[in-house]
Amino acid sequence: MPAEIDMRVTPALHEATIRELEGYDEDTKMFVAPVEEAFSDAYLTLGKLHDAKEAAARNEAWTEAQKVLLVAKEADKQQARLCKKFDAVHAALKKQVAAYDQQLSQPLKEKAGLGTLNGEVRAYAKSLSRDDRSKMVQQAFDAKDTDTLQALLGAQPFLSGFIPEEHAYYVRKFHESQNPALVKRLTVTRAAMKAVEERAPLLFPQMEKVLGMRRDKVKAIEQGNEDALKALKFGS
Template sequence: MKVQMSDNIDTRVTPSFHPDTVQAIDAYDDDTASVLAGTEAAFNEAYLAVGRVHDAREAGKTNPAWTEAAALIETQNFADKLTGNLAKRFDSATSNLTRVVEGLERDLSQPLEGRGVGAMAGEIRSYVHSLPEGQRMGFIQKAIEAGDERTVGAVLGGVPYLSGITPEMATMLLRLYHEKTNPRAAKQLRAAKAGLELLGERAPLLFKEMEKAVGAPQAKVQQLRAAKAKAEKSFIA
């Protein structure tokens, strides 16, 4: 479910951080919203934080006790504090989604233990093995699509070579089976992977956006801080 970006737009901040970009993920819907909640919260916090630094910069200009350099240093101090908190938030969201992906990958790769026993299962495997090599995969895929648990269990619940398929083919078919029988988990996995990709793409933008909000390169602020510290030494009793 894709959504349109809300009217709550701050034109000073890149839309790359707007939380609606998370909701624009193809697999985002009621089934996956909880999976992406941490990611959405991180984006929302980043979007608001950059806006707050822009506000702080403008407020600093109105303080009669601050020179332009002093206002710049204070704005950078504020930005540094928010950036540190945001880095933790993005790291936490990434760690949480990584755990979700690992868990869902396990769930969607569980073997069909105990399904491939009995005389009927053996006959099914023999039949599949007798098919031309190029038809075996298609036959099993059709069984999965049709919900033919007996055929699928016989083939994927047994040793792959007994059905004339490779372990790699069996693994692929097993995933196809799990995605067919548990579409919600498959959708959540797609959403979690998309969320991880989004976090990886957008997190590096944070420093650039904060620098833009402060209004000066980090190097310049560092020079001003050094000059301030040197000057203040003269006032130490």
């Protein structure tokens, strides 16, 4: 169930934002489900930390410093856990993107059973000017003429008059035209990876918002507490 809106937490961490990514739909949502769950976890955890701070504020038995230290201890614990989760999710997304890219860039093979036609197509393409050769390839894509495209792209680039960069571009375009579902998975996975890279760091200022002060001030309170505890042990 989607998390309810919590005005104390930035909406950028709400899981619903993942469903707005380019390429997200019923067919692709399973590929970014761990990202959606990580954002939901972060959003709900921050809300619970705000609840904990409010509960601590109502406890008159604690000093203001004690309240800060107790909430900060739990915030540190949850921040470390969430950072570890986001790191793992990002690593998995990066691996997925690399795998999809590899599939969409793998070498082509010419279609077998066409006799000398493959070589004739390449020889004809090589005889054309670069502009005319580009038009020939585009016409093949427009006509979904896979035989011609595989003949042109299923051998070394120079045999068809291509430079390596042109050849790689057309091979990628061919794979994308033949694998729209894979392209959609790559699109949403890249978008999810970018979302993690841009929004996971929001955890840090959001944790400071929970505490109501900068981390350096919290550290100063913690250090003062440690110093006081050490001073009480002078006789041991």
